[in-house]
Amino acid sequence: MTATAPLLEVSHLRIELPTRRGTQLAIDDVSFSIGAGEVLGVVGESGAGKSLTAAAIINLLEPPLRKAGGEIRLEGERIDNLSFDAMRRIRGKRIGAIFQDPLTSLDPLYTVGQQLVETIRTHLPLGERAAQARAVELLEEVGIPAARERIDAYPHHFSGGMRQRVVIALALAANPRLVIADEPTTALDVSTQAQIIALLKRLCREHGTAVLLVTHDMGVIAETADRVAVMYAGRIVEIGPVRAVVKAPQHPYTVGLMGSIPAIGHRLERLRQIDGAMPRLGAIPAGCAFNPRCPRAFDRCLVERPELMPASGTEAACWLHDRPDHV
Amino acid sequence: MSDTILKVEALARDFDVSPSWLARMLSGSGRRVLKAVDNVSFAIERGETFSLVGESGCGKSTVARLIVGLYRPSAGRIVIDGTDRSLLKSRAAVAPLHRRVQMIFQDPYASLNPRWRVRDIIAEPIRTHRLARDESAVRDRVDELLRQVSLGTADGDKFPHAFSGGQRQRISIARALASEPEFLVLDEPTSALDVSVQAQILNLMKDLQRRLGLTYLFISHNLAVIFHVSDRIGVMYLGRLVELASTAELFVRPRHPYTRLLLDTVPDIEMTGRNRAPVSGEVPNPIDPPPGCSFHPRCPLANERCRIERPLLRVEGGSLVACHAVEEGRAP
Numbered sequence: 001m002t003a004t005a006p007l008l009e010v011s012h013l014r015i016e017l018p019t020r021r022g023t024q025l026a027i028d029d030v031s032f033s034i035g036a037g038e039v040l041g042v043v044g045e046s047g048a049g050k051s052l053t054a055a056a057i058i059n060l061l062e063p064p065l066r067k068a069g070g071e072i073r074l075e076g077e078r079i080d081n082l083s084f085d086a087m088r089r090i091r092g093k094r095i096g097a098i099f100q101d102p103l104t105s106l107d108p109l110y111t112v113g114q115q116l117v118e119t120i121r122t123h124l125p126l127g128e129r130a131a132q133a134r135a136v137e138l139l140e141e142v143g144i145p146a147a148r149e150r151i152d153a154y155p156h157h158f159s160g161g162m163r164q165r166v167v168i169a170l171a172l173a174a175n176p177r178l179v180i181a182d183e184p185t186t187a188l189d190v191s192t193q194a195q196i197i198a199l200l201k202r203l204c205r206e207h208g209t210a211v212l213l214v215t216h217d218m219g220v221i222a223e224t225a226d227r228v229a230v231m232y233a234g235r236i237v238e239i240g241p242v243r244a245v246v247k248a249p250q251h252p253y254t255v256g257l258m259g260s261i262p263a264i265g266h267r268l269e270r271l272r273q274i275d276g277a278m279p280r281l282g283a284i285p286a287g288c289a290f291n292p293r294c295p296r297a298f299d300r301c302l303v304e305r306p307e308l309m310p311a312s313g314t315e316a317a318c319w320l321h322d323r324p325d326h327v
Numbered sequence: 328m329s330d331t332i333l334k335v336e337a338l339a340r341d342f343d344v345s346p347s348w349l350a351r352m353l354s355g356s357g358r359r360v361l362k363a364v365d366n367v368s369f370a371i372e373r374g375e376t377f378s379l380v381g382e383s384g385c386g387k388s389t390v391a392r393l394i395v396g397l398y399r400p401s402a403g404r405i406v407i408d409g410t411d412r413s414l415l416k417s418r419a420a421v422a423p424l425h426r427r428v429q430m431i432f433q434d435p436y437a438s439l440n441p442r443w444r445v446r447d448i449i450a451e452p453i454r455t456h457r458l459a460r461d462e463s464a465v466r467d468r469v470d471e472l473l474r475q476v477s478l479g480t481a482d483g484d485k486f487p488h489a490f491s492g493g494q495r496q497r498i499s500i501a502r503a504l505a506s507e508p509e510f511l512v513l514d515e516p517t518s519a520l521d522v523s524v525q526a527q528i529l530n531l532m533k534d535l536q537r538r539l540g541l542t543y544l545f546i547s548h549n550l551a552v553i554f555h556v557s558d559r560i561g562v563m564y565l566g567r568l569v570e571l572a573s574t575a576e577l578f579v580r581p582r583h584p585y586t587r588l589l590l591d592t593v594p595d596i597e598m599t600g601r602n603r604a605p606v607s608g609e610v611p612n613p614i615d616p617p618p619g620c621s622f623h624p625r626c627p628l629a630n631e632r633c634r635i636e637r638p639l640l641r642v643e644g645g646s647l648v649a650c651h652a653v654e655e656g657r658a659p
Binding site for chain 1: 382383491492493494521522523524525526527529530533548550551552554555574578588589590591592593594609610
């Protein structure tokens with residue numbers, strides 16, 4: 001453990017969803033940290049809470065969802081209780097964001113250049129001309145050919161992959177320390193997806209930017225992330241270095257998840273499947289939320305909820321790893 | 328002796344994507360035609376799984392819709408078990424064909440009528456094709472179908488909104504099986520599902536195929552899924568078939584440069600930390616495809632001939648490949 005605070009620290013985050021039938025916990029006690037320049041992948045099935053976690057960090061939870069507890073610190077400073085305006089200065093400047101659909105994250109009524117210049121001038125002390133020059137530079141950096149001419153084009157002039165490049169340029173415009181990327185390649189074709197992942201990886205390495213990469217695609221995580229957090233029913237069930245989580249997962253859910261991904265190369269007659277489905281909010285069972293689907297569940301799993309604990313190579317929230325007298 | 332259940336010959340489908348008459352007059356532009364499917368031919372044997380793979384806009388879903396009769400071909404023939412579908416003019420004449428060829432769609436949220444109970448959704452084909460003597464027989468058959476896709480018979484009385492994506496896809500499968508088809512067209516059946524649910528559905532499809540002797544045409548953009556389910560694979564690019572091979576052949580010896588590109592770019596959990604092969608360019612606009620080989624602007628092997636002359640599918644080892652570079656031995 002180093003003495004310096006991690007770049008981003010989320011501790012005991014809880015997000016509530018008030019409904020007519022009572023308040024439900026969408027995110028239940030989620031803690032993790034990201035070091036400077038590190039890529040943390042967050043995986044899980046739809047509804048596991050990965051996008052909510054990302055939205056909570058940049059304070060963009062959609063009402064009626066609300067933060068019910070916990071702290072979020074950026075470079076040691078608490079950012080979860082800031083005013084709307086103070087938070088707006090952090091978004092874009094210190095935390096960039098990339099969302100799934102590049103068309104909805106760009107304003108169709110402004111040229112790409114206008115949007116870049118606005119972002120640059122909001123966050124950096126640059127004049128119009130200097131901002132223009134920086135915008136062209138950014139577009140070149142994200143691999144848009146003929147950037148000087150394309151800067152006056154509107155978003156609809158660009159293809160899906162090119163738009164996502166523009167969104168990445170926008171996210172990186174003010175040299176943020178952290179980028180939140182929520183399913184950045186899900187809307188793209190496979191061959192384009194490869195280009196965008198390579199680009200994101202290269203830029204973050206060059207700028208020393210940390211990334212919180214939310215995706216349901218384990219392949220993307222395996223290629224991009226340093227560490228992975230696996231979410232299930234609003235909690236992190238396993239977190240650790242990408243190699244360990246992918247090659248030697250310790251939580252039965254992660255084991256099932258990895259086994260259910262068809263892999264090219266060795267063909268199986270049947271895929272390993274996890275029976276059943278993730279519980280809905282409000283129907284999360286007592287004890288470990290995974291217990292009804294878990295092939296290795298025992299008595300304790302039905303009553304007591306496991307916290308993350310060291311498991312060989314990773315940390316897993318699973319009672320199978322609670323062996324105090326063993327190493 | 329081969330037993331061909333479906334034969335597609337020189338199939339083509341154009342879509343008129345012209346602007347309105349007024350806009351054309353004002354801008355002086357002409358009609359524009361999108362060739363969604365362009366001269367595609369293949370045959371599927373009884374009992375096999377044939378897959379079409381490609382990126383969005385390559386025409387794979389249009390082929391699926393042509394085969395089940397949702398679109399009419401602009402040219403070419405579709406022969407199902409010896410019957411040329413284009414020769415069947417009346418509704419009554421196509422109905423038996425429709426019974427034997429069913430389709431499962433990508434989005435289980437859009438493909439089930441939200442106002443109908445699951446039981447009625449599944450019973451509709453049974454009633455339409457008069458496959459049961461009376462209402463009690465219909466009921467028994469629906470119960471059997473529900474059990475076949477691992478749902479409870481009590482689920483039949485619920486509405487689709489009570490089910491998750493994976494369960495809805497099971498309902499779609501039950502409905503497709505209701506007419507006792509021999510051939511299922513599966514258009515991205517698991518793309519809207521989470522991976523663990525995808526595994527359940529893929530396993531179910533395999534079980535059903537074995538048990539009922541079904542033939543599948545499987546459409547997907549996901550190469551890992553394609554690898555898992557297919558016996559033979561056709562790779563499509565901008566409306567054309569560029570390579571056709573057995574699964575083993577295609578994944579071990581991909582020949583067309585586009586197939587190689589696709590295989591290179593799959594994010595694979597086996598290759599932690601691998602650096603991807605840099606690939607340039609994107610799929611061009613299908614309204615205005617490049618002349619010659621439509622892949623030439625992105626192809627590292629393209630030469631003058633590729634820019635002018637359109638390559639046709641030809642035998643190359645165990646595969647069919649449409650590529651001048653492969654034909655001339657320029658491909659490494």
